[in-house]
Amino acid sequence: MAQQFPDRVAVVDDSSSITYRELIAQAWAVASGLIRRGIRPGDPAVMQSGNTVQTIVALYGLILAGAVPVCALPQHREKEISDLIALTRARVHVAQADWPRADLAALAVTMRERHDHLEVVLAVRGRIDGGVALEELVNEPIGALPELNSEGLALLQLSGGTTGTPKLIPRLHCDYVCNARTWGAFWGWDERVVSMHVLPIMHNAGLVLSLVASHMVGGTAVLAPRVDPAVMAKLIEQERVSDMVINATVAFRMLESPEFRAADTSSLRRVCVGPQNVEHAKRFEEELGLRALGVFGMGEGLIMATPWNATAELRRNTVGVPIHPLDEVRLVDENCNEVATGEVGELTTRGPYTILGYYDAETYNAGALTPDGFFRTGDLARATEVDGRVYYAIEGRIKDNIDRGGEKINADEIESQLSAHPAVVSAAIVAMPDPELGEKVCAYIVARGGQPTPTVETIATYLLEQGLAKFKLPERVELVTELPLTPVGKVAKKQLRADITAKLEAQRWEAKS
Known part of the structure; x- marks a missing residue:
């Protein structure tokens, strides 16, 4: 896309933007600088940075260097970050120096002192003692980049919870590309798409359903700094946002915000809400004039969404259908026997971008798959068949997680x-x-x-x-x-x-x- 649309805006945040030409040049420079500092393909890099243009430059730079980003959050604190660094033997820690709600610079210094294998602290939007600033790397000379294996490890996502030690989801370059490309194709995206993400961009949904999917077609990714309806409304008006993937909390705040209601949101075409709330969906359509579409996604792979032409009942009460024709979904009982249509069972799945196990978790992985290779999600679901097509509704979960x-x-x-x-x-x-x-x-x-x-x-x-x-x-x-x-x-x-x-x-x- 950098060659096809070099001067098109690739990423926008609340204070800056970057074109495809600038993005690839800066990411290449970052990759070259990391390689000169001893970073090699396969080296893990824990990322702790928010919804900013600079975060994306750092992310793409790590990937071009062959490093493996570990998608942590700025909200994580000492225990979570230390556990991740120790588990992955990370050699890079990316931290946003100006994060407003915690001193991530001090945390990065502590991590560097605690973990001998940390070689590089990469400071985003500022400086960190003993670290290298992203703003310096983007101006360094570019050099040769390693060849990436399409079936190699692209990044590590965090699972829905931890049990003392983090559980990490290994995602490959090929399955991320497949996942993102399929999402864009499901909605008919092209270079005109402007997709905004308000939740953490380093979540799987932020990367696959917004950033990477937009960049696969030459569109624009807009990053809101926080869940603030007034800020969101301003960005929608300013950038003419066409698509969003949000959760029920964001939907609630949009509905209750006078600033959002007063804004010009006429550019918005699709708002996918997961997990869907029936009342929110009804209000979205009746009060905001926005078609609310259900969505289900997991870092482990499977994505489902309600098609644009689905009935209001299906849009409001289900998460729709798998987006890829090769996605397989099966609802099973506690003995892994398939349940009848209309009955509640555990959602299991396999497909072109669904994982076959967690990172470095052999014991846990023994029970993560059914005997015939379906991933056990831990979610409970119910299937409904309409006009020969099966739609799914999430009915709860087996896993002991809180959302x-x-x-x-x-x-x-x-x-x-x-x-x-x-x-x-x-x-x-x-x-x-x-x-x-x-x-x-x-x-x-x-x-x-x-x-x-x-x-x-x-x-x-x-x-x-x-x-x-x-x-x-x-x-x-x-x-x-x-x-x-x-x-x-x-x-x-x-x-x-x-x-x-x-x-x-x-x-x-x-x-x-």
Whole structure:
């Protein structure tokens, strides 16, 4: 695309833009500079940078150098980043020096001191002690680049949660290209597409369904710095955004924002919402005049979406159909037997861009696939056949994850940290419903006598001291004398989820009366 559309704008953020010609030149210079500093093909590079033009320059530079970006987030803190660096034996740490909500520069210095194998700290938008600034690399001479293997490892995505040690998703160059190209073809994208992403661009959805898919056809990728409807509205008007992939939290904020309602959003053609909320979808179409399309995507591969011409009922109540003709989807019971159409089963899949296992996780991978090679997603789904085409609706999940505004939080990780708290005998982490974020974290705790009573504040302070990201913190604590158990001795989390849901509902009714 750099040769076909050299002067077309490739990436826009809230304060700058870059053309295809400039993007490839700067990425090439970054790659050359990293190679001169000893970075070799296959070297992992943990990325901790936000939605900026410079982040994309760094990402593409790493890929051109043959390095393997590890897609962390600026919101991650010391424990998560240290675990990722240790697990991957990372040789590069990319950090956004001017990140407004945490001192990532200081964190990068700490990581460099802790991990001997870290060779390069690459500072994005600023400088870091002992690091090299991206703004310097983009002006260095270019040199020869390594030849990339299309079937080689392109990058590592984070899975929906961790269990003490991060679980990483290996994505290949060929399957990322296939995934992104298929997404664009599904919607008929061409060089006129302007796709905006407001959630972290380093998420799989940001890269595959926005950035790379746009660049496959010569379109423009617009990066919003944060989920702020006023900022989003300004960018939509300014850049004439045509496509967005958002989650239910972003949809809620758009609907509730006077600034967004007052904006000129007439350029928007497609807004894909995942997971789809029936009420949000209805309001999108009736109040904003935007056709809301369901979408389901996972870092492990499979993408589904509701076609443009699907009925309102299908758009609002399903996540649609697989986007690639070679994607296979099967709903199974606990014994991996296929369930009948209309029944709920675990969503399993295989296809041209779905992984065959996690990175360096042989033990876990033993149960990640069915005997015939279908990846087990841990999501529950129901199939509906309409006019010979099968549509899928997500009905929950088996995996013990909490989806807080699109960020997946694994309960085991928090429970493991709380088990060492001096005031906690035992703890169970469950999702509690929230109208804006979808779910929040609730901690059921059996307190230890003779210690200060655990509270939301004291638990938060403790977990932050352990290096956990702020978005993982429990936002409600329920003290109990014991945790309920299932007949086989496991914590009955279904019962706890029902309990907190009932309590929240009772509080809402009490507030209304």
